[in-house]
Each structure stands twice: as structure tokens, then as C-alpha cells.
Amino acid sequence: xxxxxxxxxxxxxxxxxxxxxxxxxxxxxxxxxxxxxxxxxxxxxxxxxxxxxxxxxxxxxxxxxxxxxxxxxxxxxxxxxxxxxxxx
Numbered sequence: 727x728x729x730x731x732x733x734x735x736x737x738x739x740x741x742x743x744x745x746x747x748x749x750x751x752x753x754x755x756x757x758x759x760x761x762x763x764x765x766x767x768x769x770x771x772x773x774x775x776x777x778x779x780x781x782x783x784x785x786x787x788x789x790x791x792x793x794x795x796x797x798x799x800x801x802x803x804x805x806x807x808x809x810x811x812x813x814x
Contacts, residue, residue: 733784737777745769 748768753759 729788730781730784734777734781737780738773741773741776745772 745768749760749765
């Protein structure tokens with residue numbers, strides 16, 4: 727899968743949870759559920775802004791650089807502790 731697809735999927739899931747939470751907070755603060763028109767407009771504009779700008783960012787600045795260089799995978803995660811014990 728491409729990075730743009732994964733980013734868009736992650737942002738869509740994030741959007742679903744945050745949008746529901748925002749509607750609950752707004753309904754509690756004003757005492758009644760917001761009108762349907764308000765829900766549709768805010769849902770559309772938030773989705774475009776949240777998902778759209780992140781997909782655009784990942785299409786402009788791809789993050790494939792980490793996959794080309796596997797130097798960080800060498801060694802043990804406990805090397806730090808091994809060198810600190812040798813020094814004392």
C-alpha cells in the first residue's frame with residue numbers, strides 16, 4: 727500500500743472519532759443536538775481539511791527515505807547498557 731493511502735485511512739479513522747466527540751461536546755454545551763445542516767457542513771469541511779492537507783503533504787514530501795537505509799536495524803537494543811557496564 728502507498729503512504730498516501732495509509733495516511734488517508736488513518737486520518738479518516740481519526741476524523742470519525744473526533745467528529746463524534748465534537749458533536750457530543752457541542753450538544754452538551756448548547757443543551758440540544760445541533761441542526762442537520764450544521765452537522766453536514768462541519769463534517770464536510772473538517773474532512774476536507776483534515777484528510778486533504780495530510781494527503782497533499784505526503785504526496786509532496788514522501789516518507790520512503792527510511793526504507794532505503796537499513797543501518798538503524800543493525801545491533802541490539804541493549805547495546806547502550808552493555809557499553810555503560812564496560813565503562814565502570
